[in-house]
Every structure is written in structure tokens, then in C-alpha cells.
Amino acid sequence: MKFKDGYWRMRPGVRGDYATAAHDVTADAASLRVLAPTRPITRRGNTIDGPVLRVDLSSPMPDVIRVRTVHFAGSVPAAPVFEVRDEAPAVKVTVDGEEASLTSGALTVKVRRDLPWEMSFSADGRELTRSAGKSLGVMHDADERHFMVEQLRLSAGELVYGLGERFGALVRNGQSVDIWNDDGGTSSEMAYKNIPFYLTNRGYGVFVNHPGRVSFEVGSETVSRVQFSTEGHDLEYLIIHGPTPAEILRRYTALTGRSALPPAWSFGLWLSTSFTTDYDEATVASFVDGMAERGLPLSVFHFDCFWMRQFRWCDFEWDPEVFPDPAGMIARLKERGLRVCLWLNPYIGQASALFDEGAAAGLLLRRPDGRVWQDDHWQAGRAVVDFTSPAAREWYADKLRGLLDLGVDAFKTDFGERIPTDVVWADGSDPERMHNYYSLLYNQTVHDVLAERRGAGEAVLFARAATVGGQRLPVHWGGDCESTFEAMAESLRGGLSLGLAGFGFWSHDIGGFEGRPDPAVFKRWVAFGLLSSHSRLHGSGSYRVPWLFDEESVDVLRSFTELKLRLMPYLYGVAVQAVHEGLPMMRAMHLEFPGDRACDHLDAQYMLGPDLLVAPVLSADGEISYYVPDGGWTRLLDDGETVTGPGWRTERHGFDSLPLLVRPGAVLATGARADRPDYDYADGVTLTAYQLADGASRTVTVPAMDGGAGAVFEVTRSGDRVHARRVQGAPAPWNLRYAGAHGTAAADTDHIEITLSSKE
Template identity: 65%
Template sequence: MKFTDGYWRLREGIEAHCPAEAYRILPEADSLTVYAPVRRIERRGDLTDGTVLTVRCSSPLPGVIGVEITHFDGGPARGPELALCADTATDVQVRVDDESATLTSGSLSVRFARGDTWRMDFLADGRVLTGSGANAMAYIVADGRSYVREQLDLDVGHHVYGLGERFGPLVRNGQSVDVWNEDGGTSTEQAYKNVPFCLTDAGYGVFVHHSGRVSFEVGSEAVARTQFSVEGQKLTYYVIHGPTPKEILRRLTALTGRPARLPAWSYGLWLSTSFTTSYDEETVTSFIDGMAQRELPLSVFHFDCFWMREWQWCDFAWDPRTFPDPDGMLARLKARGLRICLWINPYIAQRSPLFAEGRERGFLLRRPNGDVWQWDRWQPGLAVVDFTDPAARDWFAGHLGALLDQGVDCFKTDFGERIPLEVEYFDGSDPERMHNHYAYLYNQVVFELLEKRRGRGEAVLFARAASAGAQRFPVHWSGDCEASFAGMAQSLRGGLSLGLCGFGYWSHDIGGFIGRPDPAVFKRWIAFGLLSSHSRLHGGWSYRVPWEFDEEAVDVLRAFTRLKMRLMPYLGRIAEEAHTEGLPMMRPMVLEFPDDPACAHLDTQYMLGDSLLVAPVFSADGRVRYYVPEGRWTSLLTSTTVEGPRWVEERHGFDSLPVLVRPGAVVPLGAVDDRPDYDHAAGDTLRIHPGSGSTVTRIISADGRPAAVFTVDRSESRTRVTADRPVDGWSVLLVGAALPSTVRGAEAEAVADGVLLRARTGTVTVEAVG
């Protein structure tokens, strides 16, 4: 939201009250409070009236400082607010002298200047990261409504990222962003997943602890400042030190929650009925048979909306006209080794048998006059479940539990963005603040039910809406994207942006949702989709089985699905990093290479974990242009090398795309290529790429425990690989190497990619000399 008319003036109808000085300072053991009048206090008469802002600083964890700006504090607490995960008893150091007042938490300090001007700076290692100066912080009255605004300095060459899943350019500089969930597709400024957190490449991030609308002006209204404002009398935000972007994300997710660990089967290929297509058990079986006949590995089958009767979404009952024997059908599907996903949403149509029950028991949102809130969009007479009522939560979860009893494994938690404001909640929540937070409660109810019934590490969603903290309930997918190369690129930008807000896993509709993709779009999207954390074939008005497009699409899907299955030992490790550290599996280049200025704006390529660079092809003719950072990178698919730093232009067939291995990386490939849930340590081949030094590669089991740890020590003349425990039948591939003169502990042979060393069973040491 913009308040100024250029540099000198405020917009008509706006008053701004900005701190003039740190007049009174109150140091305490765990906090520092500053009383800041909006005019200089020069004589006693200046103390009799006027606005004073109270600025209280504290720390929930080391390296994170919270700032609470308050004008009037007499109103009731307006919830909901996200419950933070961090310990509130972090040790801080508070120092006050004649020149300044400082609170320090770990590596980060906040310092208030004492004197004739207002200045609040955030420092790390003696360097100012950012700060709030004259006319930055403000209490504002605009057309009779109150707002609190903050502006933090944005220095030359610094870039801002994040603010949820946004589909435009990755760098937010110059953008106006309202953090407000909308069902707007992937091709506009609206977003399904809004998070009031921005990450910078200047050593810090900022999380605004506010569940309602937060308005950001990132180098837009004031081009040298990042501005954020909320309606009301109070604003709370946290400055999070890094100094690296990865460390910022680790601290952010320690504050707001880390993604749950996901089951190994969820990383396999998901196939959907699609949205409005006609289907029954015969159709579903024909799809599954077709996949099996073509040797296309399939892990999950998803039933979209019309598994229920029309106009009754949601009643959680199979449409008996189409599925007369759901129990038998599910048993037959599960006998084929498939997991089952069902589409749901948090809305109850008037024709649903659950509507009257929900109305009578008070489980549906009501207008202030007591009527159930309803409208005719999406479903006739639609109402919304009130998840602030514990009984309503249990009621909703109970119907899902009956589906779990039938054999359903997970749910696609669709919708949850169009949450009305003219309603009253059971717990008295403020509707404006609940609008975004509703997505958190909705997904929490379903995810916690799955954890309770299936166990931790087995729960998984396919969720569209999200707000701050909702990364705890994965997976999230991009929503309704266009079936075009532009839609594919929009989806990628959204996923990379979301990953910079603490969301560890992310997916999208392979081929796009809106419209029927051209075969070239579909085949290019397959490669991108199978090199994403989670992979789903889904569309709006047409099926997404590959033979609906052409036979080459079948071959492309087979090749990339099998590649992903073999990559599971590698993906398992980076998935564990998402769970334990809050680092996304799909990473913008700037996250891995923050010191390379060429990576700052890159949003059409990404790192899959720390070792694989992926550049999706956004053209039918296969032309692609991508950037390679410093060092000698090796193609995972062809073992050709590229020397960086430089831009590369190539042309790829539908069975290929740039997938480059980072210099010196060790990438484990599994021995199984037809399913994701296998022993990731047995039969591995460690692809060791040229480099020096020591590398530790962990193979993670499905429950997060190390299944094996391989240590690779390299010098110019020797490569030694050691397993920490007996491992069955593993191999080493020295990529690009010549046959060595001496090998101990393995048999060596020259292969097209380099030298293959077949290790003996047990804990062994391989030593190659020469």
C-alpha cells in the first residue's frame, strides 16, 4: 500500500507520524524498549500531548531479533497469529550508553541512536545490514483507518526474494505485493500461497508476524527501501541474520516450523483422472493397465473431484452411479502396489447431506446475523467449515477417517483461498486475519489426521493454499497453470519463490492444467516434472496419460521416471535437509551461489539439491540458454563437460535437457528404477566427479536414519572411498577418469563414463592410484 505522493508529500487524506528521537530507553534482562515521540522533546510543554510510538526489541532465538511497534495498546488481542516454534528465553545482551542503546542476540544486534535524529540499525560482525531512519517507521491514518508502517534500507546491488509463491520475476525489487491469498491461477500477480517473509542477498531476511493482509512495497514506493505495513495499531516483525541465504532459511524455519518428513513412495509418479474428464473404475483400470504395459512406473493414483456426486462437494461419499463398489475397487488398486489419493476441499455444498448437519451443529461459518454464510460459486449454496471449532475439526476429520479405513492413503487438499470476511468464527478470530491463516488450519486438520492414523513420516498432502508456517504440512503444488511454455515457466518461478520462504517440497501439474498442451509442451514438461521434488500428471479438461499425445511422450516419461527412481538415494538426502534444516529440495541458483552476481536474477533454471543444476527447456525446438557457475560441470545424462562461469546455448531432443553435476560432487544412483521405496543403500553406484578434498555422502532410509555413510577422500593421485558399515553390492564410478594402475578392494573396468569400480560386500576401502 502506498502512502506518499512522491518524495515530498503524502497522498491526500493521509497523516503520517514518524519517530523523531529515542527519548526514553528501558533496558531489561531480555528486551530493550524505546519510547519514540513523533516530535523532538525540547521543553516540558512538549510532553503534554502528541503521539509516542513504543518500540520493543527482543529475541526468540540467537541471530533473530523481533521488533514490536505499538501506537495504542488498549484494544483486544486480534487473532489468529501463527504460534512460533522458537524458545522465548534466548539470552541477549543489552547495553546502553550516552550514544546508543543496543540489544544483541547471537550474531545480530539492533542499535538505537541517541541524539537529535531517529535511527535504528541492525548490525552483524560490526557491519550495518539494514536500518530504519528518518520518516521510515510510522503510525499512519489514511481516510480514518489506522496503519503501522516500517521501511528498511535497501542498499545498491541488494536483491529481495520471497513473499510466498509468486509467478513473476524471482527478484521482488520494484514490485508491490499484497500478502493475501487468492484463487487467481499462476499467470497473474495473485497467489494461492502468501508468506510475509522476504529474504535478501545482503545477509538478512524479514518475517512479519501478522496473519492478515501485509502490504509490501519493495523498492517501489521508496526505491531505496523495503516497506511493509499492516492495518491496525501494532506491527511485529523479525530480522533474521544469515549471513548466507541458507542460514537465513534455517533460522526462519526454526522460528515458523520445518517441513515434515515424507514417505519415500510420495516421490514416485502420481497419475490423476484429471478434473472434468469422464471416468469410472474401467477408465481408471485402463490407465493403470496402460502404464504397466508400457513399463511406466506408477506410485500413486489420484481421483479428482468427480469421485463424489455433482453438487454435493464435499460429502466424502463415492458417487454410487460411477463407483458402485469403492471398497472392492480400492482393494484391487492397492493389490497392484498403488497408493490412493482423493480430492477434497473445505467447502460444503447445500445439497450435501453434511450441510444440514453442519448448519444445525454450528460447524459452518456464519454471518453476524446468524445465517450460514453461502454463495453459489464453485458449488450451489456453498458453505465453509469453521476450523476454529474443535468439534468441527473432529467432524471433518471423522469423515476423512472413514475414507482411510477404506484404504485411501492421502488427500489433495484443494482450495481454501476464497475465505469470506463478513463472517463470525467460533473462537472469535478476526475474519481479516483468518483469511490467510485459514489455509494453515485446514491443512493442519488433514495432515495431523494422517499422522495419527498412518504414523509420522507417512502423512502427505497435495495442498494448494498456504500461509506462514504451512510448510509443516507438505506437499504443496502450484495450482492452475496454463498448458503452455509460459505456464511452465510461471510455475517454476512460483516454486522457486516459495522455496525461499521455508517450503521444502513443491510440485506442479505436468503438462499444465488449463487447456490441452501441445505434445511438445507436454514432453518438455515431463522432464521438468520428474526433476521436481514431487511429480504428478494432472490436467483440467483432458487426460494426461502420455499415449494421448504420442508414443514419444511414452518413451520420455519412461526415461525420466526411471531416472528419478535411480536418483532416490540422492533425493532422500536432500529431502532430509528439507525436514531438518528447512532448505528446499528445488533451490534457486542464488541460494547455492550467493556470491555469484550472475545468479541473482536466474529463475528459469535451478539446483535440485546442492549438486544438480537443472535447466528446463521452454521451447519446442529444444533450444535452451542457461548459466553455468565456476568450475567444470558434467552432464548427468551424457558425461560431457562444461567449463564455467559462462552462458551456454544448446539444443536438446525431447529425451534430454541440461542436468549438470556440480564440480567435485558425489551423486549416488540407486539400483532400482521402477519404484521409489526401496533400500537406497543396497547396490548403489557412487558417481564421483573430479575434484579434491573430502566429501561425505549420506544415504538416508525412509525413517530419516542414515542407512550408510560413504566418505570420499581425493587428492591428485588417489581416491579413497570408505563405507561406514556393511553395504550390499555397491560400486564407484570415477567420472572422466582413466583406468588406474592400482586398485584395492574392488575390481576395475573402463566404461564409457570413466572407470567403474565394483566393491566387494561389506565395509570396504577402494584405493585408486595413478
């Protein structure tokens, strides 16, 4: 939200009171408290009539500093609040006549004790950012609404990333961003997953710990500052030191939570009925038969909205006209080795019997006058389940238990964005702050019941809305996009941006959601989709089985599905890293290459884990330009050709190909199976070393299904010899490759050595 008219003047009706100095400072062993008046105090009379801000400085964990500013303490809502870890680390607090400071790890905040107001943050002797000169303050607009505002300096050349799922340019500089979940598709400033956290290439991140609307002006009101504001009387933000983007994410996710590990089967191909298409069990069976007949590995079948009766979403009851035997149908799908996913939303249509049940029990969201809140959007007379009520959460969960008893394995938790604010919540939560937070309660309720019935390692969602903490509840998908190359590009930007908020697992509708993609779009999207963390064929009004596009689509889908399944030893290892470290599986290039300025703005290619570069082809003719970082990269799909960086390349690819490069020095683990995603990855695993330098050594962990180490290998190069040994794990056949040279070990062999045909 912009308050100024240019740089000098305020907008009509707006007045601002800014901190002018740290007048009083008190300290204890763990914190500083600053009283910051909004006018210079030169005499006692200046202390009368005017706002004074209370600024509290503390640290929840090393290298993180919390800044909490309060105007009217009695007006701060108690709920909801994000869960933020607080380790109460040892800090150093100093106060003297000129400044007060607090140091946590390598990060220090200093507050000047004289005019003008200045609060600076530095690490390792380098200033990161500062609040100074009409930065921290209280604002009132023409409607007498009250806002808290802060501005942090942007240095020359400093670039800002993050703020959740955003579909525009990856670099946020010059953008206005409101943290407010909405159902707006993927082609506007709206987003389903808004996260008030950003990071910059100067080595720090900023998390605004406010669950409601946070308005960011990223070099857009004052071009040399990032401004953020909230309506109300308090503002809390945390400065998180890196210095690398990866380390910032590790610390941010240590504060707000890291993802559960999705089950291995969820990484296979998902096929949907699509949204408004006509389907019944015969349709479902024809899709499953068609996939099997064409040799297309399938892992999950998803039933979208119309598994339930029209006008009654969600009543959790199968439509008896099209699915007269749901238990038998699910059993038949299970006999074919498939998992089953069902669509949900958090609303109750008035035609559902559950409406009266929920209203009578007080489980539905209400207006201030006590009436059930209703509108006609989506389902006629829909109401909203009040997930702040423990009774409502249990009621909703119990309906899901009945479906799980039928054999359902996962739920697509759709919607959860259009949550009204003219309401009263059961637990007294502030309506504005609950708007975004609602998605967390909704998804947590569903994830918890899955973990309860299936076990923690088997719980997986396909969720659309999210807020801070939502990364703990995988998987999320990118929402309703068009079926075009442009929408494919905007979906990728949204996923990469979401990954920079610590969301490790992300998907999208292969081929796009709205409209029917032409065969070229579908085939290009297939390659992108199968090189994403999770892969789903889904659409709106048309089916997404490949033979309805052309026969080449069948071949392309088979090729890339089998590629992903062979890559599962590597991919599941990356998934485990996402869980332990908070890094996304799909990584913006600057996250892996923060020192390469050519990577700073790249948003049409990504790293899939640390070792695979993926550049989706966004054109029908196959022409693509992409950037290769330093070193000799190896094409995974083209028999080992080396591509040398740094530099840009322009190429043309058929539908069965795209730039997929292996990082120099990587040792890639690939599996022995291409028919399913969940298998013993260590049995028959192949370790392939790429451009391993003389004297270099790499440790490779092949994960087990529970996320532990199934086997551990050490691969070393010495001259023209490459040696590998099994360090951990039960004996099983395994293989070693290097640049076309091969070595094979029997089940009881712990060592392999191969000789290269020539030194590199």
C-alpha cells in the same frame, strides 16, 4: 499499499505520524522498551495530543532480533497468531546517553536517543539495514482506516527475494506485493501461498509476524527502502542475520517450523483422473493398465473432484453411479502396488446432507447476525467449515477417517484461499487475520488425521493454499496454470520463490492445468516435472496419460521417471536435509551460489539439492541458454561430457534431454532400481565421484526409509587413485565410479579402490 504521492507529499486524504526520536528508554536483562513520540519533544506541552509508539526490542533466538511496535495496545486482536519459537537466549543490553543497543549472537540493534529517529541493525561490524527518517509510523487514510508502517533501507545493489509463491521475476525490487491468499491462477500478482518473509543479498531476512494482510512496497514507493504496512494497531517484525541465504533460511525455519518428511513412495509418479473429465473405474483401470503395458512406473493414483457427486462437495461420499464399489476398487489398485489420493476442499455444498448437519451443530462459518455464511461460488450454496472450532475439526477429521479405513493414503487439500472477512469465527479470531491463517488450520487438520491413522512418517498432502508454518505440512503444488511454455516458466518462478520461504517440497501439474498442451509442451514439462521434488500428471478438461499426445511422449515419460527413481538415494537424502535444515529441495541459483552475481537474477534454472543443476527447456525447438557456475560440471545425461564455467551456454536438446549437470566435487549416490521410489537405497548403490580434486574427501549418507542413515561412505581421491570405504551400515553390494572407471564390491567388502586412466 502506497501512502505517498511521490517522495515529499502524502496521497489525498492520507496523514502520517512518524517516530521522531527515542524519548524514553527502559531496559532489563533481555529487552529494551522505547517510547517514540511522533513529534519532537522540546517542552512539556509537546507531550499532549499526539500518537506515541511503544517499541519493544528482544530476541527469540541467537542472531534474530524482534521489533514490536504498538500504538493502541487495547485494540490488538488476540488471535490468530503464528507459532514462533522463542528460546530466550542470552543477550547484551546497553543504554547510555547517546544510544541503546541489544545484541543477540552477531546481530545488534542500536536506537539513537536524540533527534532524528534512527534504529540500525548491524552484524560483524557491518550495517545491514536501518529504520530512519519517516520510516516507522502510524497512518490514516481517507476512510479513517488505521495502519502501522515501517520502512527499512535498501543499500545500493541490494536485491530482495521471497514473499512466498510469486509468479513474476524472482527479484522483488520494484514490486508491490500484498500478502493475501487468493485463487488467481499463476499469471498475475495474486498467489495461493503468501508468506510475509523476505531475504536480501546483504545477509539478512525480515519476517513480518502478522497473519493477515501485509502490504509490501519493495523499492516501489521509496526506491531506496522496503516498506511494509498492516491495518491495525500493532506491527511486529524480526530481523534474521545470515550471512548466507542458506543460513537465513535455517534460522527462519527454526523460528517458524520445518517440514515433516514425506514418505518415500510420494516421490514417485502420480497420475490423476484430471478435473472435469468423464471417468469411472473402467477409465481408471484403463489408465493403470496402459501405464503398466508401456513399462511406465506409477506410484500414486489420484481421484479428483468428481469421485463425489456433483453439487455435494465435500460430503466425502463416493458417487455410486460411477464408483459402485470403492472399497473393492481401492483394494484392486493396492494389489497393483499403488497408493491412492483423494481430492478435498474445506467447503460444504448446500445439497450435501452434511450442510444441515454442520449448520445444526454450529460447525460452519457464520455471519455477524448468526446466519451461516454462504455463496454460490464453486458449489451452489457453499458454506465454509469453521476450523477454529475444535468440534468442527474433529467432525471433518472423522469423515476422513472413514476414507482412510477404505485404504486411502493421501489427500489433495485444494482451495482454502477465498475465505470471507464479513464473518464471526467460533474462537473469536479477527476475520482479517484469519483469511490467510485459515489454510494452516485446514491443512493441519488433514495432516493430523493422516499421521494418526497412517503414522507420522506416512502422512502427505497435496496442498494449494499456505501461510507461515504451512511448510511443516508437505507437499504443496503450484496451482492452476495454463498449458504453455510461458506458464511452465511462471510455475518454476513460483516454486523457486516459495522455496525461499522454507517450503522444502513442491510440485506442479505436468503439462499445465488449463487447456490441452501440445505434445512439445507436454514432453518438455515431463522432464521438468520428474526433476521436481514431487511429480504429478494432472489437468483440467483433458486426460494426461502420455499416449494421448504421441508415442514419443511415452518414451520421454519412461526415461525421466526411471531417472528420478534411480536418483532416489540422492533425492531422499536431499529431502532429509530439507527436514533438518529448512532448505528447499529445488533451490534458486543464488541460494547455492550467493557470491556469484551472475546467479542473482536467474529464475529459469535451479539446483535440485546441492549437486544437480537443472535447466528446463522452455521451447519446442529445444534451444536453451543457461548459466554454468565456476568449475568443471559433468553432464549426467550425456556420458560424462564436461561443461566448464563460469559462463553462459546456448544449446539445442531433443525431447529426451535437457541440461542436467553434476557439480564439481560431488559424489552422487544412485540406486539399483528404476521401478519404484521406495526401496533399500544402500543395496546395490553406486557412488559416482565427479571432478573430485586431488586430496579431497566427501562423506556420503545413503538414507533409510525413516530418514535415518541407511549407510555412510567416505570417498577420497589421492593422485590417480579413488578410494571409498563403508563407514556405517549393514553389508550389501555397492559400487564406485569415477569418470568412466569402475570398481565393484561384494556384499562383505567395505573398501573399494579404483585407478583412473589418467590424472585430470
